[in-house]
Amino acid sequence: xxxxxxxxxxxxxxxxxxxxxxxxxxxxxxxxxxxxxxxxxxxxxxxxxxxxxxxxxxxxxxxxxxxxxxxxxxxxxxxxxxxxxxxxxxxxxxxxxxxxxxxxxxxxxxxxxxxxxxxxxxxxxxxxxxxxxxxxxxxxxxxxxxxxxxxxxxxxxxxxxxxxxxxxxxxxxxxxxxxxxxxxxxxxxxxxxxxxxxx
Numbered sequence: 001x002x003x004x005x006x007x008x009x010x011x012x013x014x015x016x017x018x019x020x021x022x023x024x025x026x027x028x029x030x031x032x033x034x035x036x037x038x039x040x041x042x043x044x045x046x047x048x049x050x051x052x053x054x055x056x057x058x059x060x061x062x063x064x065x066x067x068x069x070x071x072x073x074x075x076x077x078x079x080x081x082x083x084x085x086x087x088x089x090x091x092x093x094x095x096x097x098x099x100x101x102x103x104x105x106x107x108x109x110x111x112x113x114x115x116x117x118x119x120x121x122x123x124x125x126x127x128x129x130x131x132x133x134x135x136x137x138x139x140x141x142x143x144x145x146x147x148x149x150x151x152x153x154x155x156x157x158x159x160x161x162x163x164x165x166x167x168x169x170x171x172x173x174x175x176x177x178x179x180x181x182x183x184x185x186x187x188x189x190x191x192x193x194x195x196x197x198x199x
Contacts, residue, residue: 002059004060005060015027015046023174043078059089066193096121105146106124118138
C-alpha cells in the first residue's frame, strides 16, 4: 500500500506519503495563497524523494474542511483528479480531526472563520464520540471546558489552555485515513457555512 495525503485548507500546503509502516516522507510549506500552484510540484517532489511514481499510489487522502473555501476546493479537486485517474480509493479527513490528532482530551478545536466567530468541535475524554461541529462566538468558546487547539485560539486572547499540534497536517490526514481504511469518510467538502458570493 502507498497512500498519498495532503492538506490545503489553511495558510499552508503539506503533503505526505505513507505505507503500512507509517510516514515515509512529508513536506510542509507556509503560504497564504497559491496553494493550488504549489501542491502538484510538492507531490512530485515527495514521490521522487521516496523513489516512487504516481502510478505506485494505491490510495489518496485529503482534508475536506472546514477552512478556506478556495483551499478546500483545491485539495478536493486534486484528490478527486488523482483518485479517478488512477482508479484508487479516496479518503476524507476533516480539519477538526486533523487538528486534534494525537492531542490530549477533552479538547476543543477552534478554527478562525474570518468573520469574527469560530468553527468548533469538541473531542471529549475517553472513547466518547466527538460532538457535532458548529459555529460559536468567542464568549461561547471561552465557556467551554478542557484544552483548545487550532488557528482560532490566538484570537481569543487566552493561551493558558492552548495545545500546539506539532504533527505536519498531511501526516495527520494520512495516519487518520490509514486507521479507518475499511470505513473511509467521503471526499466531500465540509463548509458549515456558505461562501460570501455576490453576483
